[in-house]
Amino acid sequence: MSKLKSGSTLERLLDRGEFVVTAELGPPRSVDPKVLDDKISALKDSADAINITDNQTSIVRVSSIAAAAYLVRQGLEPVVQVACRDRNRIAIQSDLLGAALSGVKNILCITGDHQCFGDHPQAKQVYDIDSVQLIQMVRDMRDRGVFQGGQEIRNSKKAEIHEPRFLIGAVENPFADPMEWRVSRLEKKVNAGADFIQTQCVYDMERFAAWMREVVERGLHSRVKILAGLTPIRSLGMLKHMKENVAGIAIPDSLAERLGAAKDIKAEGLRVCLEQIERLRAMEGVAGIHLMTVEWEAAVPQIVGAAGLLPRPKAA
Amino acid sequence: MEHAVLVIHCAQAGASALARMRQLGYRLPTSVRTFEMPCTGRVSEPILMEALQDGADGILVVGCRKDACRYLDGNCRAERRAARVQDLLRDAGIGRKTVQMHFTAADEGSALYRAVHGFCEKVALQGQAEEA
């Protein structure tokens, strides 16, 4: 077994070659703990690690680190998402130190949706650093024990270096443009230090398979673990919204027709998701799945169970 | 109360239509003044606004039909400028004044008379509404 970078459950399972399952949890828009508790009970036994989103879509929610600390106290393993939109390098590094102290071992580095999409479009934008620079910064903190500014991570000149040790994740969207550049962009993130990738949700399996073939050709799958993103479509409204309004999502016409014609679109959407999982398990280079069932965490145990992926393996 | 109306017309179809109108025996009321420009494209926003400020209650800009402007797009520019001035007057709460564009062919004497007459009525109505 190779030397572990973070010692997280996710890392151990990936290292062992297990087909991992991660799921997404959107923290509440208030301080009602019950919302969090309900989501946790839905996800706790069906995912190896749980992503906590960071003010996703620029809508104010409980901070990802605070929610993650809550999860750690419950014995669960979070993946803290860090967006670049709201905080500068000082705040991010400070938050990373806090996250490590709170027991967080996995970080997902993302650019972050533009603030125009959220509930505070007049807010000042930060983007002091971008996602690639963030990946590199987290890696340098872990592997070189230094802050972005170059100073060592020690409390005083005489103290020992106590660096935060995270498994570093990044996002890639195989369906965004320029299409021919997307695998190179992945490579760039791997060069910067990404240990695992969660892709934007996949619907077009042919295009995804083509993307994976190129990833494998370049040997990237042996340098980084790739988890395919999945979001089951549960209603016609959602189908329309995803097809027309969300940038970077590709829904093939054949799928849209199939879902549109279904008597029970929710059940059909789940069926489609299960078919995708079966195909992904057999696809070279795919190390797992990342389920993003927006505000429908209850679907996760359903899907994971029906896909034959329960119970989840224990990390050694 | 008489409302002062200014008709700014081009030297091409505008002037011809005006001449035709008079030839046909139409007479414009004394509250209407006419002014010739080489092309309505020469009518700038400051010219419109200052004419209104100096006493005109309404300005009708009369130019050649689209695609018939001797200077290619002078009439189109005039149309856009007239619209912009009209918007400015509304936004500034200057409801009693108004600017409008009218396109004409050289021989449309009666149509021009109807357009001017209709415009004068509009100006009068607007003036009364504001005074009320």
Added chain:
Amino acid sequence: MIVAEQKPIQEILAALPEVDNLLVAGCDTCVTVCMAGGDKEARVLCAAIRMSGKKIRNVETVSIERQCDREFLSELSDKVSRADVVLSMACGAGVQMLSDFFPATIVQPALNTLFMGSTEEAGYWLERCLGCGDCSLELTAGICPKTRCSKGLMNGPCGGSVGGKCEVDPKSLDCGWDLIYKRLKSLGRIERLMDIQPPRNWSRAHDGRPRSVIRKDVRL
């Protein structure tokens, strides 16, 4: 050049106090090019104020070459001395300079200053430069990622770039990184995109402090 837009007329009128003498001061440089505050615009605004019903006895208008240079501002001394309020149609730099030059006069802005940009076509001006103080346009084929990318990324594009458009406005906003990608490709320099650009030095931008440029070799 500096690009600005005139404030909505209702806002301008609402902010004008009812005084005896108002001077509307236009500027013949940048704001003339972007048709916001030049001589024409000043005359139009002047007429609008006169007809608006605001109780201002006397409204005058004048335009000078630039309001950001003392040598031109001095031409206004006479007219400003007779004014109770000056409505400046210059960009923010001009309004402030005019205010500094005539500190005893109330000066109000008529424009919202927006950006440093270029005239793409008649009637269309585009933001080009942020004034970050650390130009690296050679890395991105002459297209600035700080201004042309909605997120100012240095290692773009992000996942919201689709069909060459930015997620912020997929109908009409070009993705700056798509533009950079295409041009680097046409220049045969696409491999540069694999270089990881490090975090920017923001201390050279306004973030560092209010800025000035001082040239000892030309100061008297």
